[in-house]
Amino acid sequence: xxxxxxxxxxxLVPLMxxxxxxxxxxxxIAAIGENPWAAIRTMVTGALGSTYGWGYTLYYTTNFxxxxxxxxxxxxxxxFNIGGEGxxxxxxxxxxxxCLFIPWPHWSxxxxxxxxxxxxxxxxxAALPAWLQARRGSHIVITTIMFNFIGASLLxxxxxxxLKPQGSMDPATxxxxxxxxxxxxxxxxxxxxxxxxxxxxxxxxxxVGLAACVAVWALIWxxxxxxxxxxxxxxxxxxxxxxxxxxxxxxxxxxxxGGLAGMMAINNVMGEAERLVMxxxxxxxxxxxxxxxMGRGHPFGVLLAALLFGFLYQGGAELALFTxxxxxxxxxxxxxxxxxxxxxxDLVRRPVAALxxxxxxxxx
Amino acid sequence: MEPLGxxxxxxGRPAAVAPSAPWAIELRGISKAFGPVQxxxxxxxxxxxxxxxxxxxxxxxGKSTLMSILYGFYRADAGEILIGxxxxxxxxxxxxxxxxxxxxxxxxxxxxxxxVLENVILGAEDGALLRPSxxxxxxxxxxxxxxxxxxxxxxxxxxxxxxxxxxxxxxxxALFRRADILILDEPTGVLTPDEADHLFRILRGLRDxxxxxxxxxxxxxxxxxITDHVSVMRRGQMVAxxxxxxxxxxxxxxxxxxxxxxxxxxxxxxxxxxTVLQVENLALTDAQGVQRLRGINLHVRAGExxxxxxxxxxxxxELLDVLGGYARATGRVTVNGVEIDLTGRTGDGRSRRAQGxxxxxxxxxxxxxxxxxxxxxxxxxxxxxxxxxQKNALFMDNDALRxxxxxxxxxxxxxxxxxxxxxxxxxxxxxxxxxxAREIERNPDLLLVGQPTRGVDIGAIEFIHKQxxxxxxxxxxxxxxxxxxxxxxxLSDRIAxxxxxxxxGERLPSETNERDLGLLMAGMAG
Numbered sequence: 022x023x024x025x026x027x028x029x030x031x032x033l034v035p036l037m038x039x040x041x042x043x044x045x046x047x048x049x050i051a052a053i054g055e056n057p058w059a060a061i062r063t064m065v066t067g068a069l070g071s072t073y074g075w076g077y078t079l080y081y082t083t084n085f086x087x088x089x090x091x092x093x094x095x096x097x098x099x100x101f102n103i104g105g106e107g108x109x110x111x112x113x114x115x116x117x118x119x120c121l122f123i124p125w126p127h128w129s130x131x132x133x134x135x136x137x138x139x140x141x142x143x144x145x146x147a148a149l150p151a152w153l154q155a156r157r158g159s160h161i162v163i164t165t166i167m168f169n170f171i172g173a174s175l176l177x178x179x180x181x182x183x184l185k186p187q188g189s190m191d192p193a194t195x196x197x198x199x200x201x202x203x204x205x206x207x208x209x210x211x212x213x214x215x216x217x218x219x220x221x222x223x224x225x226x227x228x229v230g231l232a233a234c235v236a237v238w239a240l241i242w243x244x245x246x247x248x249x250x251x252x253x254x255x256x257x258x259x260x261x262x263x264x265x266x267x268x269x270x271x272x273x274x275x276x277x278x279g280g281l282a283g284m285m286a287i288n289n290v291m292g293e294a295e296r297l298v299m300x301x302x303x304x305x306x307x308x309x310x311x312x313x314x315m316g317r318g319h320p321f322g323v324l325l326a327a328l329l330f331g332f333l334y335q336g337g338a339e340l341a342l343f344t345x346x347x348x349x350x351x352x353x354x355x356x357x358x359x360x361x362x363x364x365x366x367d368l369v370r371r372p373v374a375a376l377x378x379x380x381x382x383x384x385x
Numbered sequence: 386m387e388p389l390g391x392x393x394x395x396x397g398r399p400a401a402v403a404p405s406a407p408w409a410i411e412l413r414g415i416s417k418a419f420g421p422v423q424x425x426x427x428x429x430x431x432x433x434x435x436x437x438x439x440x441x442x443x444x445x446x447g448k449s450t451l452m453s454i455l456y457g458f459y460r461a462d463a464g465e466i467l468i469g470x471x472x473x474x475x476x477x478x479x480x481x482x483x484x485x486x487x488x489x490x491x492x493x494x495x496x497x498x499x500x501v502l503e504n505v506i507l508g509a510e511d512g513a514l515l516r517p518s519x520x521x522x523x524x525x526x527x528x529x530x531x532x533x534x535x536x537x538x539x540x541x542x543x544x545x546x547x548x549x550x551x552x553x554x555x556x557x558x559a560l561f562r563r564a565d566i567l568i569l570d571e572p573t574g575v576l577t578p579d580e581a582d583h584l585f586r587i588l589r590g591l592r593d594x595x596x597x598x599x600x601x602x603x604x605x606x607x608x609x610x611i612t613d614h615v616s617v618m619r620r621g622q623m624v625a626x627x628x629x630x631x632x633x634x635x636x637x638x639x640x641x642x643x644x645x646x647x648x649x650x651x652x653x654x655x656x657x658x659x660t661v662l663q664v665e666n667l668a669l670t671d672a673q674g675v676q677r678l679r680g681i682n683l684h685v686r687a688g689e690x691x692x693x694x695x696x697x698x699x700x701x702x703e704l705l706d707v708l709g710g711y712a713r714a715t716g717r718v719t720v721n722g723v724e725i726d727l728t729g730r731t732g733d734g735r736s737r738r739a740q741g742x743x744x745x746x747x748x749x750x751x752x753x754x755x756x757x758x759x760x761x762x763x764x765x766x767x768x769x770x771x772x773x774x775q776k777n778a779l780f781m782d783n784d785a786l787r788x789x790x791x792x793x794x795x796x797x798x799x800x801x802x803x804x805x806x807x808x809x810x811x812x813x814x815x816x817x818x819x820x821x822a823r824e825i826e827r828n829p830d831l832l833l834v835g836q837p838t839r840g841v842d843i844g845a846i847e848f849i850h851k852q853x854x855x856x857x858x859x860x861x862x863x864x865x866x867x868x869x870x871x872x873x874x875x876l877s878d879r880i881a882x883x884x885x886x887x888x889x890g891e892r893l894p895s896e897t898n899e900r901d902l903g904l905l906m907a908g909m910a911g
Binding site for chain 2: 243245248249252255256258263264
């Protein structure tokens with residue numbers, strides 16, 4: 022019943038949770054005998070202090086955007102899609118096949134085709150768990166987790182036995198043709214005369230990701246399908262009363278979700294590696310869950326959360342590179358952020374809500 | 386804190402207790418706001434020890450908020466609570482229990498797969514080991530049962546008990562915690578007339594033993610029957626407290642609504658036309674293999690209201706589910722001569738609407754509304770494919786929905802008239818009005834209505850009944866399901882009584898009465 026202002030709900034509470042997570046991270050760093058202040062400075066300058074740092078931060082951000090949106094769409098339908106990792110891996114297969122076996126005259130055509138292909142493969146990988154949930158009631162959390170492992174095994178097999186070029190010792194596909202190389206962000210920004218580091222993997226996919234944010238927002242809050250997805254997610258019984266078919270919504274929402282996860286591959290496979298390697302997703306599918314939770318399922322929130330995790334990824338890499346803080350500590354910091362912004366949300370929310378009640382009473 | 390106009394500061398004089406005795410409950414200047422909504426405004430009331438005190442008011446009048454403050458769910462913004470003459474702080478329900486207050490909620494708070502005994506001690510165990518608590522509770526329960534006619538088998542599993550018995554378990558829970566003051570929120574909403582009578586006997590017994598009972602209800606007949614004093618709330622204020630013998634249902638209704646209210650439904654004779662709904666041999670077996678419908682035959686003609694009476698759980702819900710398109714059944718159902726699909730292959734809520742069937746579902750919060758959606762989003766619920774709600778092939782026209790919602794709010798007097806407010810934040814009556822507005826304004830050939838006024842305040846009941854009759858007078862067919870016999874008798878043009886998945890018989894309202902229908906409802910063919 023008691024509500025705090027919207028700005029506090031969507032901005033203040035997550036920010037305070039974040040500060041709390043950073044504060045405890047600082048304590049942990051101090052406890053292992055390092056200087057937390059120096060660590061934070063290294064992270065910030067490393068991730069945001071140069072266009073080089075920004076390039077990597079935004080590259081990771083792009084990955085998390087897609088997986089975060091994927092989890093969000095399923096979330097609105099009341100479905101917890103833990104399978105972003107596998108769907109993005111399969112998306113990588115779709116992108117790789119599209120880039121390897123079709124001679125594209127120009128990268129723009131290749132990008133469109135690869136986006137569709139990656140989305141189709143990701144969607145296909147989400148389809149079976151979705152069908153099992155819709156028809157047989159097999160819990161989607163369990164099946165999507167299992168499909169992550171099946172997907173990883175499938176890719177291992179394909180890379181080692183089918184797609185690896187003859188004579189290569191490396192379980193990866195051949196390098197894509199130069200025609201399908203995606204322009205880096207520095208090339209895009211150069212058009213506007215903005216200088217940007219050439220040595221980073223961030224590429225035009227970032228723009229696709231931003232477009233996907235807008236598209237997901239429009240889908241969820243402006244279309245009939247989005248209306249049905251949200252209604253179904255809030256109350257299945259009411260949805261059925263309204264003539265919304267649960268099987269259809271479950272399938273459609275999961276196909277969109279898997280498709281978005283699969284689209285991530287145009288960033289890491291086509292844009293960065295320019296070939297398909299083993300374990301190409303590197304956990305971005307799981308980070309997407311945290312991103313979606315922290316972004317509260319709203320594309321703009323997802324964008325902010327993806328930026329935060331992009332910063333943590335890049336800043337963390339810098340930390341491991343330039344200080345004697347062990348690499349594992351980065352995982353601790355990331356875990357604390359997830360813990361405080363996701364799982365322990367109420368820890369901050371309740372006192373803040375109580376504070377607002379108090380001040381409101383006094384002003385009256 | 387001045388007393389408000391219309392409030393009698395004196396809570397009425399108790400019959401059995403000397404005037405000098407402290408009041409069981411005294412509230413002084415209680416105020417509570419939720420954001421901009423002032424749910425309770427400077428409420429002062431005294432409740433005499435050893436009396437039954439009724440509190441009536443429309444939904445949203447603030448009764449539940451007031452009781453929640455008394456039970457520690459909310460904290461008042463201002464005001465004092467005195468129990469037995471002593472000022473107390475009630476920050477949580479534990480404190481309320483310590484102060485001797487017991488609460489029986491409308492929706493029971495029982496663990497269905499626990500026994501009665503286990504439910505009674507839950508949260509009041511003596512220690513880590515259960516056996517001593519259970520043994521003690523068994524003895525206490527036996528005493529209580531003897532003293533108050535509260536007979537319940539302590540070893541019965543709660544989910545196997547009838548609703549009436551479950552309610553007794555709730556009362557026992559409160560008494561086991563040594564409650565002197567018992568608050569009951571709409572206790573008869575789920576009871577058959579017989580069970581309600583038994584409850585009243587129990588309550589009178591409790592009062593005669595010195596307990597104080599606060600009864601929250603919207604049924605004026607019950608207030609007149611059982612209470613000693615009655616307080617009326619309207620829009621967050623306590624507008625009157627009077628001894629029950631000195632008032633009348635008409636006066637109370639007027640106090641509640643703030644204007645004269647018609648307690649009887651004004652309706653002309655029906656002019657039935659062609660048959661709209663024809664149901665033949667409708668049968669349904671649920672997932673547990675229980676036969677819920679055993680060959681239903683009925684028809685509803687244009688311009689008439691067929692009322693289905695019956696005790697809840699005798700197949701009425703399933704009948705509505707099948708006709709509404711979300712339960713599978715066998716048999717044959719035609720609407721306007723066209724057969725509708727009962728197998729679920731092509732028939733669903735959407736296709737039913739396309740066939741001219743609108744549906745005000747029995748449970749508005751579970752089916753009829755998405756509580757987290759704004760009112761304007763709910764206004765198109767089920768009709769979100771309608772062309773007037775589309776901007777183009779791709780997008781919905783949210784502005785059209787908002788405009789439609791604002792218009793419906795004006796026409797149906799839905800309060801507060803804020804389309805952006807989530808459905809959850811409307812009172813029960815206003816939630817129901819949102820649904821009724823949505824379904825009736827589609828101008829359906831057949832309207833299915835389940836429990837249209839359950840938990841709805843008097844003002845809204847009158848309004849909803851008028852709307853249903855207006856639809857009938859416009860030549861539409863209406864199938865009304867209700868467990869309120871009053872409602873069935875006053876609205877229906879024909880009455881069919883359901884028992885155990887069958888139609889026990891049909892009556893004309895002019896040729897029957899509650900007794901006659903009661904026999905049919907109990908499964909005795911008349």
